[in-house]
Amino acid sequence: MSEAWIAVAVVGAGTMTLKALGPVVLGGRSLPERLTWVIELLAPALLAALVAVQALGAERTLVVDERLVGLAAAGVALWRRAPILLVVVVAAAATALARLVV
Amino acid sequence: MAAPLAIAVAAFGVSFGLLARAEGWGWAAPIVMSATTFAGSAQFATISVLGTGGTLAAAITAALLLNARYAPIGISVAPFFEGPAWSRLLHAQLVVDESWAISAEGHGRFNVRMLIGSGLMLYVAWVGGTATGALGGEILADPQALGLDAAFPALFLALLVPQIRDLRALAASLLGASIALVLTPVAPAGVPIIAAGAACLLGLVRR
Numbered sequence: 001m002s003e004a005w006i007a008v009a010v011v012g013a014g015t016m017t018l019k020a021l022g023p024v025v026l027g028g029r030s031l032p033e034r035l036t037w038v039i040e041l042l043a044p045a046l047l048a049a050l051v052a053v054q055a056l057g058a059e060r061t062l063v064v065d066e067r068l069v070g071l072a073a074a075g076v077a078l079w080r081r082a083p084i085l086l087v088v089v090v091a092a093a094a095t096a097l098a099r100l101v102v
Numbered sequence: 103m104a105a106p107l108a109i110a111v112a113a114f115g116v117s118f119g120l121l122a123r124a125e126g127w128g129w130a131a132p133i134v135m136s137a138t139t140f141a142g143s144a145q146f147a148t149i150s151v152l153g154t155g156g157t158l159a160a161a162i163t164a165a166l167l168l169n170a171r172y173a174p175i176g177i178s179v180a181p182f183f184e185g186p187a188w189s190r191l192l193h194a195q196l197v198v199d200e201s202w203a204i205s206a207e208g209h210g211r212f213n214v215r216m217l218i219g220s221g222l223m224l225y226v227a228w229v230g231g232t233a234t235g236a237l238g239g240e241i242l243a244d245p246q247a248l249g250l251d252a253a254f255p256a257l258f259l260a261l262l263v264p265q266i267r268d269l270r271a272l273a274a275s276l277l278g279a280s281i282a283l284v285l286t287p288v289a290p291a292g293v294p295i296i297a298a299g300a301a302c303l304l305g306l307v308r309r
Contacts, residue, residue, distance in 0.1 A: 012138030022176030037305035045278030049298030052279035054255035070252025091256030095249030
C-alpha cells in the first residue's frame, strides 16, 4: 500500500515543518493578529466537516442510517464527560445494536 | 497532571493503530506516522479520507490543513524556547494540543519545561499505543456489524467539542459542516473536507 506510505511521508514532513516554524524561524516575532484569528478557526471547521461527512456521506450521496444513532450516543457520552476512547466505543456499540434491531 | 492524559492518549493511539490496520495500512506505516506526525486528528483524517475513496492529494491536504493550527501554536510558545536551532526544532515536535494546554500559564506565558516533559510523555504514550494497536492483530469480524463506521464521526466529534470555545468557533463548525454536506454529492471524495476549511474566513469578521 504505497499510497499510505506517501501520505505518511508528506503529512509527517509537513507537520514537523508547521510545528517547527515558530520556534525555529520566527523566534520571538508573532503573526499578524487577523491571520491567527483565521487559523484558529481552521481546526473546528475541518473537524465539523469530518463529523458531517463521516456520519452522513456514502460515496457521492448523503444517507441517513444507523451511524446517526452512534453519533447521538457519542454526543451523550461527551456531555457526560466520558473519555475519548469510551465515546468511540459507545458510538460503535450503539450503531451495532441499532443494526441488530432494525 | 500529564499522567491521566498520557493514559487517554495511549488508548487513542491503540485505536489509531487498530483502525489503520483495518484500512489495510499494515503495521509499520501507522507506527512511523505516529512517530513523525504526532497529531491524532490529522492522522485519523488521512486514513479516513483515503478509506472513503478520496485521492492521495485530498487526504494530504486535509491532514495538513488540520495541522495548520500548529503554526500559530508554535509561534505562541516560540519566545520561551532557548538553545540552538536544532534543539528548538526537536523540542517543537513535542508541542501538541494537550502539552500546549497543560503548559499555558496565562497571559500568553508558557512553561517550557512542563511543555517538553508532558510532550515527551504523550509522545511515548501515542507511539506505544499505536504500536500496540497496529501489532495487536486484525479485526476479524465485519467492521459494519461492529459499528466501526460510526467510530470515526464519534472520534471527530470528540476532537471538535474542546475546539468550540466561543460563538465564532461554533459558527465556523456549523458552516464547515454545511459546506461539506452540500458538496458531498457533487465533488470527489475528500474535496468537501478541504472546501470546508474556507469557513475559517469567518475569523476576518469584525469581533
